[in-house]
Amino acid sequence: MASLKLEHVKKVYDKNVVAVHDFNLEIKDKEFIVFVGPSGCGKSTTLRMIAGLEDISGGTLTIGDRVVNDVEPKDRDIAMVFQNYALYPHITVYENMAFSLRLRKMNNEEVHRRVCQAAEILGITEYLARKPKNLSGGQRQRVAIGRAIVREPQVFLMDEPLSNLDAKLRNQMRAEIILLRKRIDTTFIYVTHDQTEAMTLGDRIVIMKDGYIQQVGTPQEVFETPRNLFVAGFIGSPQMNFLKARLVKNGGEYFAELYGVRIAMGAEKSAKLAAKGVGGQDVILGVRPEHTQLVFDGRDGTIEGTLRVNEMMGSELHLHVDLADGTSVILRIPTLDLTEEQRRGLIYGSKLRFAFPEKVTHLFDPKSEESLLF
Amino acid sequence: MTNNANVAAGQQKLRSKRGHERRINGTIYTVLVIMSIVWLVPFVFLVLQSFRSYKLEKGGMVDYLIPKTFSLDNYAFLFEGSNFFSWLGQALIVAVAVAAVTAVLIHVCGRLLDKGEGEGRGTRVALLGGSLLIGFVALVGLTMALQGFALAGSWVKALISLALFVLAGWIMARVYLKQDSKLLRSIPGYVVEDKHEGLKKFCAMFAEFGALALIAQCILAPMTMSQYVRWYGNTLTIALFTSVIQTVIVLSVSYALSRLRFKGRKLIMNVVLILGLFPGFLTMITLYFLLKQMGLTQAGAVPGLILIYCASSGMGYYISKGFFDTIPKSLDESARIDGATRFQVFLKIIMPLAKPIVIYTILMAFMAPWGDYVFASYVAFGHQDGYNVAVGLYNWVNTNDFQNYFTRFCAGGVLVAVPITALFLALQKYYVEGVTGGAVKG
Numbered sequence: 001m002a003s004l005k006l007e008h009v010k011k012v013y014d015k016n017v018v019a020v021h022d023f024n025l026e027i028k029d030k031e032f033i034v035f036v037g038p039s040g041c042g043k044s045t046t047l048r049m050i051a052g053l054e055d056i057s058g059g060t061l062t063i064g065d066r067v068v069n070d071v072e073p074k075d076r077d078i079a080m081v082f083q084n085y086a087l088y089p090h091i092t093v094y095e096n097m098a099f100s101l102r103l104r105k106m107n108n109e110e111v112h113r114r115v116c117q118a119a120e121i122l123g124i125t126e127y128l129a130r131k132p133k134n135l136s137g138g139q140r141q142r143v144a145i146g147r148a149i150v151r152e153p154q155v156f157l158m159d160e161p162l163s164n165l166d167a168k169l170r171n172q173m174r175a176e177i178i179l180l181r182k183r184i185d186t187t188f189i190y191v192t193h194d195q196t197e198a199m200t201l202g203d204r205i206v207i208m209k210d211g212y213i214q215q216v217g218t219p220q221e222v223f224e225t226p227r228n229l230f231v232a233g234f235i236g237s238p239q240m241n242f243l244k245a246r247l248v249k250n251g252g253e254y255f256a257e258l259y260g261v262r263i264a265m266g267a268e269k270s271a272k273l274a275a276k277g278v279g280g281q282d283v284i285l286g287v288r289p290e291h292t293q294l295v296f297d298g299r300d301g302t303i304e305g306t307l308r309v310n311e312m313m314g315s316e317l318h319l320h321v322d323l324a325d326g327t328s329v330i331l332r333i334p335t336l337d338l339t340e341e342q343r344r345g346l347i348y349g350s351k352l353r354f355a356f357p358e359k360v361t362h363l364f365d366p367k368s369e370e371s372l373l374f
Numbered sequence: 375m376t377n378n379a380n381v382a383a384g385q386q387k388l389r390s391k392r393g394h395e396r397r398i399n400g401t402i403y404t405v406l407v408i409m410s411i412v413w414l415v416p417f418v419f420l421v422l423q424s425f426r427s428y429k430l431e432k433g434g435m436v437d438y439l440i441p442k443t444f445s446l447d448n449y450a451f452l453f454e455g456s457n458f459f460s461w462l463g464q465a466l467i468v469a470v471a472v473a474a475v476t477a478v479l480i481h482v483c484g485r486l487l488d489k490g491e492g493e494g495r496g497t498r499v500a501l502l503g504g505s506l507l508i509g510f511v512a513l514v515g516l517t518m519a520l521q522g523f524a525l526a527g528s529w530v531k532a533l534i535s536l537a538l539f540v541l542a543g544w545i546m547a548r549v550y551l552k553q554d555s556k557l558l559r560s561i562p563g564y565v566v567e568d569k570h571e572g573l574k575k576f577c578a579m580f581a582e583f584g585a586l587a588l589i590a591q592c593i594l595a596p597m598t599m600s601q602y603v604r605w606y607g608n609t610l611t612i613a614l615f616t617s618v619i620q621t622v623i624v625l626s627v628s629y630a631l632s633r634l635r636f637k638g639r640k641l642i643m644n645v646v647l648i649l650g651l652f653p654g655f656l657t658m659i660t661l662y663f664l665l666k667q668m669g670l671t672q673a674g675a676v677p678g679l680i681l682i683y684c685a686s687s688g689m690g691y692y693i694s695k696g697f698f699d700t701i702p703k704s705l706d707e708s709a710r711i712d713g714a715t716r717f718q719v720f721l722k723i724i725m726p727l728a729k730p731i732v733i734y735t736i737l738m739a740f741m742a743p744w745g746d747y748v749f750a751s752y753v754a755f756g757h758q759d760g761y762n763v764a765v766g767l768y769n770w771v772n773t774n775d776f777q778n779y780f781t782r783f784c785a786g787g788v789l790v791a792v793p794i795t796a797l798f799l800a801l802q803k804y805y806v807e808g809v810t811g812g813a814v815k816g
Contacts, residue, residue: 053707074713086708090726099722100712147712 002154003029008059019045021211032188034202042211047191051080079148080157085140087132094128097147118149138169158190229369232286241329245285259303286362289332295353302353310346424784448785456600469584605766613744615680620687620739628691632698650689675753675760683743697731733804
């Protein structure tokens with residue numbers, strides 16, 4: 001249990017390749033932080049710097065009250081779960097888990113108590129006498145987590161622990177990690193490229209790209225108020241739709257114009273925009289697929305498109321729609337909202353009309369890619 | 375009709391194809407059989423000749439392959455004037471007796487210790503200490519009786535042998551406590567994986583005591599040696615020391631080159647690679663003079679040769695480095711986060727996983743000096759006590775009466791092949807066996 005502070009942390013490889021630029025983050029005690037981003041964004045590098053497996057090229061890293069830049073991994077009091085498990089293949093599961101305790105010359109009773117306890121939490125008691133090669137992927141992952149638990153570390157690091165599991169097991173393990181976190185109350189840092197994992201696990205999410213932090217915030221915050229185009233596109237599945245539009249100021253109110261349709265921004269957003277001093281300009285309008293509505297009654301203010309792909313996901317439909325200028329838009333429509341007849345009409349090439357509710361639209365500056373509403 | 379004809383044609387084709395395959399296989403097997411005969415004949419010849427008595431059937435070259443009478447005269451000659459067998463027998467008796475007594479004692483200690491589990495730590499330690507002490511006293515008494523300690527007559531020797539057995543007992547007590555204590559057995563699901571574990575433990579114990587008894591024997595009762603036994607001993611000493619030292623150096627160098635990133639790493643690897651292309655014989659004359667200055671030629675040939683064989687061993691790093699490269703780095707990282715130092719990572723994680731390459735390195739390091747002639751002959755340079763087997767045997771058939779010594783030479787050769795064959799048979803399974811299964815997602 002400890003807080004972490006990263007100040008201007010930097011990683012430079014071979015004198016000129018910068019993997020992480022000026023990373024600033026304060027992690028509170030017992031917080032669950034998730035680093036998320038596409039591959040090569042520097043999230044794993046940052047984690048490895050915290051673990052001590054990579055040198056820190058600049059800045060300071062503090063765990064608790066101690067600057068640990070030049071402290072060996074073994075003296076940092078951290079535990080780490082690796083993507084590929086990294087179990088010691090020549091010793092049993094029991095000895096795998098006891099390894100770190102034995103290195104610390106802990107007495108046998110205590111080792112036994114801790115290993116059994118961890119095994120029970122993870123439900124691997126019956127495999128203790130096996131060797132790793134006789135375990136399935138999910139079991140190995142549990143052992144890897146168990147090996148970290150027995151340490152009772154100050155900080156718990158996880159480097160894409162679920163990415164080697166199949167989809168079903170991954171969902172199950174994700175739920176278990178949430179439960180685990182409730183049982184062992186400590187600081188977690190979790191790296192993943194999967195935004196679902198990030199959203200469901202994290203107290204706060206750190207979204208990274210090309211070595212820069214894009215946004216830090218709770219899952220709710222990053223979902224509802226993405227700071228820039230990248231975050232907006234990265235969080236949420238299917239991806240947010242981006243449409244070129246023109247922002248028009250009419251008195252105290254702002255409107256977005258696109259495809260001959262005028263969408264009112266509403267009072268709250270207008271106030272924000274006015275406070276920023278934004279005038280009429282080109283913008284990128286961001287709309288999440290789930291925030292779209294199919295319109296069948298021919299009312300005003302709707303956009304027409306041609307249906308290209310209709311993905312039936314069970315409880316909802318994902319409609320890929322091409323607009324007049326070729327822009328592709330994805331609509332996510334709950335199946336229950338449609339009548340049987342309406343659903344049957346959604347075939348390749350059919351024309352349909354849809355609308356965006358105003359309160360959930362996002363505006364981005366096309367040049368800086370920053371959100372105009374942040 | 376046409377259908378049937380087609381089927382018939384097809385079968386015909388198949389048959390001719392099979393015939394073709396059979397012919398090819400036949401040829402291959404014939405060639406292989408001929409080659410193996412060619413390979414085997416010299417060995418068979420050597421072994422057969424070694425049983426032809428040098429007393430009854432004189433002559434180096436005879437016109438028959440199988441000796442008229444089989445005799446062990448040649449082998450007897452090799453050990454003539456040496457008390458080797460009685461010496462070895464004594465050591466074996468000591469090893470057997472001590473191992474048996476220790477096994478019983480350790481079991482008794484273990485039971486006592488388990489019984490004391492509920493009680494305080496102090497009681498248990500006292501129990502253990504007491505029983506071990508009694509055990510050691512008994513052991514020393516036994517040793518003294520067996521060795522004719524009174525005859526050895528030196529307190530230093532007595533103390534050394536005592537220390538050896540105390541060491542052995544201590545090691546065994548640790549092994550016992552680690553593997554068979556109640557604590558471990560109380561783990562749910564913990565089963566003794568290997569039902570021969572007890573037997574294996576006893577064998578290990580016996581081997582350990584055998585080695586210790588041999589060392590004790592060397593100290594307490596020196597062996598008188600025939601020429602051949604001395605040469606054999608020289609070769610064994612050189613090969614054992616070389617294989618241990620060289621293995622340690624090679625493995626450390628390759629691990630460092632595989633895992634550590636330091637300045638000049640690439641440069642070192644390249645330079646060493648190029649240096650390794652020069653044959654070692656280039657330095658022969660220089661080496662001789664260097665050794666001579668240190669007094670490590672002729673009578674000092676054994677340490678001198680060990681020095682030569684170990685000198686450039688770090689240069690043979692390629693193969694083991696390649697092996698280490700295949701062991702996932704995340705194992706090292708995981709262990710380091712778990713609290714291991716670099717050395718502990720090497721010893722506790724990498725070494726057990728690198729068993730095949732460790733075995734390979736030991737074998738190679740053992741075999742090179744075992745069969746070496748060139749270096750051994752010029753470092754010993756005419757000094758008979760410094761010869762290794764190869765040089766000694768060569769001298770028998772070269773300088774002495776060839777006709778007379780030929781069969782004895784054969785017997786010597788057969789005995790040289792014994793340990794190396796045994797080593798190979800014992801270790802060959804590790805050659806192919808990889809043990810990294812299950813480490814990482816694979």
